[in-house]
Amino acid sequence: MEKLLTTISEKAIKNEDFNFTSEQIENNWLGTIPATEKQISNTENRLGIKLPKDYIEFIKITNGFSAPNDIEPSFENISNIDFLKNIEPFTIEAYSYLPELKNAILIAGIEEEQYFLLIPPESENEEWKYWKFANWYPGEHPFGNLNEYFKDVLEFIVKEHES
Numbered sequence: 174m175e176k177l178l179t180t181i182s183e184k185a186i187k188n189e190d191f192n193f194t195s196e197q198i199e200n201n202w203l204g205t206i207p208a209t210e211k212q213i214s215n216t217e218n219r220l221g222i223k224l225p226k227d228y229i230e231f232i233k234i235t236n237g238f239s240a241p242n243d244i245e246p247s248f249e250n251i252s253n254i255d256f257l258k259n260i261e262p263f264t265i266e267a268y269s270y271l272p273e274l275k276n277a278i279l280i281a282g283i284e285e286e287q288y289f290l291l292i293p294p295e296s297e298n299e300e301w302k303y304w305k306f307a308n309w310y311p312g313e314h315p316f317g318n319l320n321e322y323f324k325d326v327l328e329f330i331v332k333e334h335e336s
Contacts, residue, residue, distance in 0.1 A: 174227070175234045177323045178204060184330050185241035197239065204235025208251045212236065216251045220278065222293055225301040227319045228280065238281075242333075245326055246282030246289050246305075254280045257290060264288075271313060273302065289322070 182203040186193055197203055213232065217224055231238075231248075238248040257277040258265055265274045273292045281289035287307035294300055303316040316322040 174230055174320055174323065177320065177327060178231075178234060178238065181241050181323060181327050181330065184327070184334075188330065188334050191240060191242050193239070203239040203241060205237045205250070207234060208232040208236035212251050216254060220254075220256070222278075224278075225291065225318075228291060231319055240285070241326060241330060244287065244307075244329075246285050246287045248281040248289065249279075249283055253283060254278055257288070261288075273304075273313075277304070 179202070182197075183201050185191065185203065186198055186201055193203070213224070213229060232251050235248075237250045240247040255278070257274055257279045260279050260283060268274055274290075276295075277290040277292050279288055280291055286309060287305065290302075290304045290306055292302035292304060294302075301318075303318060303322060305314040305316070305322065316325065
C-alpha cells in the first residue's frame with residue numbers, strides 16, 4: 174500500500190491537480206507521520222470496535238492523507254475518526270434507505286463533499302464494507318478494501334492526464 178500511496182502523491186503533485194502545501198510539494202508526499210500503537214488502541218477503545226487490518230496498515234504508513242484532487246476525500250488522523258452518526262447525523266436522516274450508515278465510521282471527508290466510510294460487519298460471517306459516498310455521486314460506491322480504492326484513485330489520476 175505504501176508504494177501505491179507514494180505513486181498517488183507523486184503523480185498528483187506533478188500534475189498540480191490540487192492546492193498542495195509547500196511541505197507536500199517539497200516531500201512529494203500527501204501523507205503525514207505514521208499513527209502510533211497508542212493512538213490506534215485509544216481509537217479502537219473509544220469506538221468500541223477492532224478496526225480492519227488494512228486500515229491499520231494504512232494508518233501505520235500515514236496517519237492521514239490529503240486529497241489528491243477535488244473529487245476524493247482527505248483521510249483523517251485516526252484521532253478524528255468517529256461514527257458518521259456523531260459527525261454528520263443529518264446524512265443518516267437524508268439517506269434513511271441506507272441502514273448501513275447508522276454504524277458507518279467516517280475515516281475521510283469530514284467537512285468535505287465526499288466521504289470514505291468503513292461499515293463494520295454485523296456478524297462474524299460478514300466482511301467490512303468500504304464505501305465512497307458523495308451527494309454529487311448518487312448512492313454508495315463500494316470497494317473490496319482500501320487497496321482497491323487507492324488503485325481506483327491512481328487509475329483516475331493517470332486517465333485524467335493521458336487524455
